[in-house]
Amino acid sequence: VTGSALLPFVTKLERHVAIGSFDREAILALPHRVEQFNPGSYLFREDSTADSVCALVSGFACAHKIVGLGARQILAVYMAGDGIGLENAFLELTDHSIQALSLVHAAFIPAEAVRSLFASHPGAARALWVETLIDAAIQREWTANIGQRSARARIAHVLCEIGIRQEAAGLGVRNHYELPLTQEQLGDATGLTAVHVNRVLQGLRSEGIVQRENRVVTVTDWDELTKEGDFLVNYLHPAGAAA
């Protein structure tokens, strides 16, 4: 079972909670189907029914919702190992869309299978709950980021977060990683316009703090970036869960 497409997902869960082998095997044995998506294509659509839950096998995706007349808010960025749309297991309708940012491979698990797992394997249920609790903590930080910080701080903060998360996921190091977002998408994630994102990035680059070429971020001064972005890791709950 070690070759399961769900392995990155389970590995991520285990970074936050210890999972006994009974539960671990049950998660890995979940029925699933791996699908491939091109950049821009949708894994889930807002305001529709979704009868499956998803684990990202490779690539990057984002959650977003459309507001008013076309304005778009990116709510989260997902990378390999992340669980996506766990709420589909229990909620009737989706309240946001999931879109591929790069070439994506995603494993879809029937919602029904997640519901039975949840009922029969408390340890697995706990792991899934912890996952959603941490996602919620990240969402809170994004709310605060957009609500209270300056444009420069918002972008610096996002760059710090993605760096830390990729390092934790073993996809790169915090000061050198891939980030396949256009400046417009970075703007949609931070509540800024693409034009202003461009100017802020130029500022950060000219001050030797961070640069980005071909969708690859290189942080040249990590400490300064965290300072600019008012970044404190605690909200990512790196320590994980209690016994």
Added chain:
Amino acid sequence: VTGSALLPFVTKLERHVAIGSFDREAILALPHRVEQFNPGSYLFREDSTADSVCALVSGFACAHKIVGLGARQILAVYMAGDGIGLENAFLELTDHSIQALSLVHAAFIPAEAVRSLFASHPGAARALWVETLIDAAIQREWTANIGQRSARARIAHVLCEIGIRQEAAGLGVRNHYELPLTQEQLGDATGLTAVHVNRVLQGLRSEGIVQRENRVVTVTDWDELTKEGDFLVNYLHPAGAAA
């Protein structure tokens, strides 16, 4: 057990999921201690350990975090029946504070008791998970609200949400309810300054859409308010959870 302080909480859970009597009784039988808080006092503090979970018995509270040098973002508003800090059951450190907005009675449940309940009563676990999933959906909407909407729309949107939630909780009707937030706190919730909140509220009042006196909101034109606030209820998941 019908007189339990946890009854409003269980009632709220049951609005979203059906709970069998086995699980229902177990939740009501959770050990808890009810405490009283004056407006402004803290139920939980950011960056500290919390070994209990909380159910709001009466009054209003909010979640917030401090950003940078003193700026404050209000992340959520809670009312009677809401669960607060469920993440304390499994996460080591709090990432935000909980503060009373009015006179509050809150029931504190030891984290350990929630963990055993979660392990022994899958139906109760499911109900708690659904609760956090819906809270997360609300948090996403707040992110989008602050990130993409104008000042006027942000405030209109919040007023709609609180109205609907109070009506659902049986605490008032959507167009007439108590909202014990100062204009400054309303600003902290929407990423605006108190001065600007004041001007926006005056605008809404002068157009005969909504008025607020002594912390009581009266919506004189509900349809117009939802239009101004670009408000669509779906994110509150009123239908609840799937079988």
Added chain:
DNA sequence: CGGGCCGTTGAGCGGGCTCAAGACATGTGG
């Protein structure tokens, strides 16, 4: 009667937006 807290008002400023155009890279079809 004094001191907070809250709501209100005015005047001026500025961060980020809007609109518009151009550079460059990639891909596509003829």
Added chain:
DNA sequence: CCACATGTCTTGAGCCCGCTCAACGGCCCG
């Protein structure tokens, strides 16, 4: 191989929404 379209990044100029700073009035409470 070129013509053309598309998407992204870049730059400039002007403007406006919401902020800042400051003052005042009403209310509650000691």
